[in-house]
Amino acid sequence: MQKLRILFYVYTLLVSLVAASSAWGASAIGEQKLKIVASNYPLAYFAERLAGPRATVTLPAPASVDPAYWQPDAKAVGAMQKADLILLNGADYEKWLAHVALPRLKLIDTSATFRDRYIRIENAVVHSHGPAGQHSHEGIAFTTWIDFDQAAQQAAAVANALIAKRPELKALTLDALQMLQQDLAELDEEIRRITAAKPSLPLMASHPVYQYLARRYSLNLKSVHWEPGEMPPAQEWAELDKTLAGHPAKVMLWESEPDTQVVEKLKAKGIASKVFDPCANRPDTGDFLTVMQQNIKNLKLVFHP
Numbered sequence: 418m419q420k421l422r423i424l425f426y427v428y429t430l431l432v433s434l435v436a437a438s439s440a441w442g443a444s445a446i447g448e449q450k451l452k453i454v455a456s457n458y459p460l461a462y463f464a465e466r467l468a469g470p471r472a473t474v475t476l477p478a479p480a481s482v483d484p485a486y487w488q489p490d491a492k493a494v495g496a497m498q499k500a501d502l503i504l505l506n507g508a509d510y511e512k513w514l515a516h517v518a519l520p521r522l523k524l525i526d527t528s529a530t531f532r533d534r535y536i537r538i539e540n541a542v543v544h545s546h547g548p549a550g551q552h553s554h555e556g557i558a559f560t561t562w563i564d565f566d567q568a569a570q571q572a573a574a575v576a577n578a579l580i581a582k583r584p585e586l587k588a589l590t591l592d593a594l595q596m597l598q599q600d601l602a603e604l605d606e607e608i609r610r611i612t613a614a615k616p617s618l619p620l621m622a623s624h625p626v627y628q629y630l631a632r633r634y635s636l637n638l639k640s641v642h643w644e645p646g647e648m649p650p651a652q653e654w655a656e657l658d659k660t661l662a663g664h665p666a667k668v669m670l671w672e673s674e675p676d677t678q679v680v681e682k683l684k685a686k687g688i689a690s691k692v693f694d695p696c697a698n699r700p701d702t703g704d705f706l707t708v709m710q711q712n713i714k715n716l717k718l719v720f721h722p
């Protein structure tokens with residue numbers, strides 16, 4: 418009898434311990450954190466905002482490379498195979514996808530909801546620049562997230578994938594999504610307001626990555642294919658002069674701070690250099706939101722000098 422009573426006591430103690438631990442949420446015993454791999458920083462940022470401490474989010478592309486031109490090594494593929502979710506940008510961003518065996522059910526194409534709105538690049542030219550070597554921008558434009566309405570749809574796709582994995586966290590995830598989409602809507606609204614002042618203002622871009630920004634905010638934008646750290650050859654400058662003859666831009670947008678010699682040479686032509694960083698990889702300081710806010714400040718100087 419005494420033995421039974423002790424057993425019963427142990428049982429009730431265990432039951433109350435389990436109840437207490439599940440009340441602590443994701444840190445509860447037995448509840449594993451979701452393992453999420455993101456193919457670029459915007460998606461990693463969205464996942465971090467939406468899942469908070471309930472997931473570990475990794476961005477396997479090294480900080481020094483553009484994730485669009487990254488190839489996963491065996492270690493990165495292994496991490497993806499072990500992940501619960503693999504967040505893809507879609508729009509042909511993951512050129513490596515066809516060469517890697519991954520469980521289809523884990524793959525989340527975050528831009529699938531607007532695939533009928535992808536921009537196709539015609540007559541792209543292959544350029545050789547930087548240590549990454551040659552690349553072209555043929556096919557589909559992939560910097561989808563700098564149209565902040567599209568970014569909001571990509572964030573929703575991440576939230577849906579999280580909810581499918583952890584239905585018990587639906588309310589928390591949807592609350593986080595609402596806050597994230599509010600932040601993205603503010604960026605969207607601010608760019609609309611700034612650019613609406615001069616809708617036909619001719620602009621140059623240093624690299625063909627601003628197609629969705631230009632469409633969403635009706636920018637009159639033409640592009641060369643230059644890299645921030647390199648002096649373009651004479652032929653490129655001649656091409657620019659030809660473009661400027663019919664498109665008198667006073668500003669060139671750059672993905673990052675360009676080389677001072679290039680800045681000076683552009684300045685001599687009456688063209689100022691302004692950074693609009695797509696933020697495809699994790700920034701040295703700040704986060705997706707602060708980088709975009711700085712981009713908007715820079716854009717404001719273009720439209721309201």
Ligand SMILES: [Zn+2]
Nearest residue numbers: 552554624642
């Ligand atoms: Zn390029």
